[in-house]
Amino acid sequence: MAFNKPELGSLIPTNTAFDPAMVNKLMGKFGHGGFLDMEYVGHGEDWVELAIDWRADLVADPETGILASAAVISLMDNATSMSIWTKLGEFRPQVTMDLRLDYLRPSPAGARVYGRGICYHLTQTIGFVRGFAHNGDIDDPLAHASGTFIRVGDRVS
Amino acid sequence: MSEPLTIGLPPYALALDMEVVDRIDGTPVIGMPFADKVQGRPGFLHGGAISGLLEMAAIAAIHQALRDKGSDSGIKQVNVTIDFMRGGAPQMTYAIGEVIRLGRTMANVEARAWQDDRSKPIAIGTMHYLIRKPKVGGN
Secondary structure, eight states, X not given: OOOOOOOHHHXXXXXXXXXXXXXXXXXXXXXXXXXXXXXXXXXXXXXXXXXXXXXXXXXXXTTTTEEOHHHHHHHHHHHHHHHHHHHHTSOOOEXXXXXXXXXXXXXXXXXXXXXXXXXXXXXXXXXXXXXXXXXXXXXXXXXXXXEEEEEOTTOOO | OOOOSOOOOOHHHHHTTOEEEEEETTEEEEEEOOOGGXXXXXXXXXXXXXXXXXXXXXXXXXXXXXHHTTOOOEEEEEEEEEEEOSOOOSSOEEEEEEEEEEOSSEEEEEEEEESXXXXXXXXEEEEEEEEEOOOOOOO
């Protein structure tokens, strides 16, 4: 089996600051991120916001059109992961150790979903993250997330 | 009386080619083949795709438990915590849910995902669901 996703570690420039918009062109356009078609929305010092559009094939319940919660998990996984590299100012190989989502309300049919990931603390080994998902109004979140990522040295895979 | 092997999986699960591949003590085992659309970092499953598989297994388990009780209640997910233990290799992945407790108002469910060896899970999800009585119809 050949899957032609570029190696993140080898493609990200090492001598410039981490650029979430550029990196999302890899993470959001190949593999699972590409399946969900994640788009870069914006970033700050310690946060990254991505978004996915509602699609009929991402639905959990065909009767209501409510988006599958797993699509929100994937969105928050990528957004929180990228918030670590943004805060750090560079890419580091890491894997998700755990991720929790609290679903405050469903994401309705047709609505675009935004996921903002925030890195609130970094150690040598662990990135502590939180975040929330919304449909365009950050004061009306649909889910809250929290989790940790662990650095895996120089191993990208 | 044997239960049908296939149950109605939601569009999200079908889009990722998940299917009920087996039953263990009546509880559905959901399988998800490896493909580019479930890949995260090169050569590994995306954590979100693993989470999706775990959620589908959890939901299938709780629907099965409700049916076994003769209940026609629905469910609403409150939260989920996923622990990732091992990287998901590029191969078939399986998951099964276990209803730890099924109460009148809520259920605690745990789902495990594995590849070659069921005793070596690649991820475990812990979920809470609200149990919703079906609306009394009509008048």
